[in-house]
Amino acid sequence: MPKPIFISFEGPEGAGKTSVLEALISELKTKLGDNLVTTREPGGNPISEVIRSILQPEEDNGMDKRTEALLYTAARRQHLVENIKPALDQNKIVISDRYVDSSLAYQGGGRGLGIDNIWEINQFAIDGLLPDMTIYLDVPVEIGLARVNENRQGKIDRLDKESISFHQKVRETYLKLQSEFSDRIKIVDATQPLNKVIDDTRILINQILEDKS
Numbered sequence: 001m002p003k004p005i006f007i008s009f010e011g012p013e014g015a016g017k018t019s020v021l022e023a024l025i026s027e028l029k030t031k032l033g034d035n036l037v038t039t040r041e042p043g044g045n046p047i048s049e050v051i052r053s054i055l056q057p058e059e060d061n062g063m064d065k066r067t068e069a070l071l072y073t074a075a076r077r078q079h080l081v082e083n084i085k086p087a088l089d090q091n092k093i094v095i096s097d098r099y100v101d102s103s104l105a106y107q108g109g110g111r112g113l114g115i116d117n118i119w120e121i122n123q124f125a126i127d128g129l130l131p132d133m134t135i136y137l138d139v140p141v142e143i144g145l146a147r148v149n150e151n152r153q154g155k156i157d158r159l160d161k162e163s164i165s166f167h168q169k170v171r172e173t174y175l176k177l178q179s180e181f182s183d184r185i186k187i188v189d190a191t192q193p194l195n196k197v198i199d200d201t202r203i204l205i206n207q208i209l210e211d212k213s
């Protein structure tokens with residue numbers, strides 16, 4: 001009988017999360033078939049996708065930062081109830097592109113709301129459900145933002161317009177969380193060539209699949 005496994009992916013802008021996930025998910029689909037469920041935050045179901053559209057508007061909508069934190073958290077709650085929990089209950093392997101650490105890093109660190117405050121509201125939402133493993137792709141801000149500017153082809157979203165210091169605080173918070181919860185959060189050096197980042201990430205995923213088998 002397979003065991004449920006919950007893996008989240010995290011990283012600041014330009015860490016290459018999307019490319020790494022695309023490569024590994026197609027490999028894992030071949031190996032795991034329907035036992036693999038992939039999803040993303042904010043989103044994953046109709047309610048959370050509507051919240052995503054409010055959080056990521058075309059134009060600045062003047063959203064208050066606590067409102068933003070609550071909306072990410074609300075989207076997460078619905079994602080957990082509709083997507084993550086049912087899949088884990090069926091012993092599936094769930095890979096989520098972002099989860100609670102994004103709120104801790106972006107809203108707690110980047111927006112300056114404080115890790116403890118964001119942790120508190122998220123406790124209410126996630127009710128103790130933490131990933132078995134979180135893979136954090138780490139990249140210095142200058143390198144990450146340079147990649148975003150190269151690849152974005154003119155489309156810039158709200159968070160890309162934040163100051164360098166916002167992005168620096170996001171990364172610092174991720175690094176702090178990683179050192180504090182090093183059993184759960186595994187770091188991958190995302191300044192390496194993409195193939196090497198994919199290789200390092202694959203090793204971590206294979207390790208947890210093995211540990212849990």
Ligand code: TMP
Pocket residue numbers: 041042072073097098099100102103104106107159
């Ligand atoms: P992505 O689709 O590139 O992962 O972008 C999602 C954006 O949403 C990214 O800039 C980080 C941001 N975000 C938060 O600020 N807080 C959160 O809790 C989540 C899930 C995402």
